[in-house]
Each structure stands twice: as C-alpha cells, then as structure tokens.
Amino acid sequence: MGMKCGDRGMLKILMVILVASSIVWGIRFMTAAPDVMSAEIIQDGKLLQRVLLKKGDQAKDFIIEYKGGYNRLRTEDGRITVIEANCPDRDCVKRGWLKKPGDSAVCLPHRLVIRLTGESEVDGVTY
C-alpha cells in the first residue's frame, strides 16, 4: 500500500510530534523525583491547597469535597493519589500515583486537578 502525498505530510507532522515528545519524556524518565515536592490541589481553576510531599512520609488521607461529591486523596512516601472518589467515571482513581513533577490527575465531574511541582516551599496554605 503506497503512501499518498497527504499521508507523507501527516507522517512528517507525526515525526515532529514524536521526536519532541520523546525528548520531553526521556528527560522526565531520566531525572529522579526530588526528595521534596509539592502537590497543587486545584478546584474549578482555583488553588485550594499546596501539599508538601516528602520521601519517607507516612500515609495520610484527606478529603476534597465538591457539591456533595468527594475525592479522598492519599499522600505517602513523596507521592500522591486519589484513593477513592464518588464521581461517575473514577478516572482520577485509575490514574494511580503521581510521582514526578509535572504529573497530574484530573477528576472532571468534581472539576479537580492535582498537579505535582518541584517546589519544596509551602507558603500559607497547608493541611
């Protein structure tokens, strides 16, 4: 099956996307997660809390509520996950542990975003 000229054009676009993303992915893969990070808990576009994550920390749960719904978050050993939620799709739970800066999980029904950043300073809002 020969490729047509439009196919080849799309393949070129694809190559650019693949090269760019594999460089980004490679860098992320090679760099170890820092010992101290923070997780931004963002609801409806607003930063609710910034949670400090340290290697070796004990497991700790807390709940983020949204109009009768909730997401139970767990931090443990420098990582964070949604351990349980009552949203219809549970995509946030399936996302699993967030371990490196840039990792994020989204709960669409509860308009919740959890994102890891390399920052190790927590100012003002803690839990």
Add this chain to the structure above:
Amino acid sequence: MKLKNIIITGSLAAFALVFNMFEGSLPMPLPGIKLGAANVFSLLALVLLGVKEAFAVTLIRVFLAWVMTGNWFALLCSLAGGLMSASVMSFIYLKFRDDFSLPWISVAGAWAFNVAQISVVALVVNDIRVLLYIVPLLAAGTAAGWAVGWLALLLCKRVGSLTDINS
C-alpha cells in the same frame, strides 16, 4: 435519504454502539485513551454512504452510549470529539480524497478528537495547563486512529459491493 441508506446507517450505528460499550470495559494505561473502534463505522458510513450518514452514525452512537452509561462528562468529551473528528474526516474525504489514504484520514480524525476532548476537559476544570496532556493523547491517538482506519479500509473492500447494487 433512501430507505436502504437509512437501514445501513442504523445498522452501522448499532455496531458502533456495541463496540463503544465493549471498549469501555477494557482497562487502559492512561485516562482518556481508547481505541475508538466505533469510529470504524463512522468511516464506513462516510465512504459507503456520505457525510450526512457519517454524522448520523457518530451522533446516534454518542447519544445512545450516554443513555446507557449516564455519564455527562463522557458525553461532553465524545460529543465534542466525535463532531470535530467527523467534520475533519468528512472535509478531507470530500476535498482531498486523492491525497490521503483511509488510515491517515482516520489519524486526522483521531487528532481532531483528541484536541476537542482535551479542550473540553480544560474548559470544565478551568485549568489551561491540562492542555499539555495532548501529547500522550496524540501519540496514542495516532496508533489507534491508524489501526481503526486500516480496519475500515478492509471492511470497505469487503462490504462495499452492498451499496453498489442499485435497488
């Protein structure tokens, strides 16, 4: 629309719904990533019948999947994604049919789907940085889109004769 076209459109939508529901029960490595096998039937409708029928198959499938799952957010994503993807595929198929083969038209549809899908997510959670998730979506979407288009091409060759018969 001829009666026969209506019947074929309905059958394709039914097939699409079954594949859509089955796919929903498969585990996926990352949220928002799926094979999109239902798109095989939108592509079939586009090639065998036309643009109107391709949109009909897509919309009927998306609506019925919502009725069966009741998930508003999945509806929003697949409605935006499905409309965007059907528009892009129809446009390429109508205007540039000679320059693109079906698997790559399907890839273009998958990219359009991914862009619409992640835009809806960014709008709902009101956070623009979510758009970065487009990268893994596009990577998976390309592979899935190509496979789906290849499958559609194969099916077109097998069942294409059904619509050629004048009746």
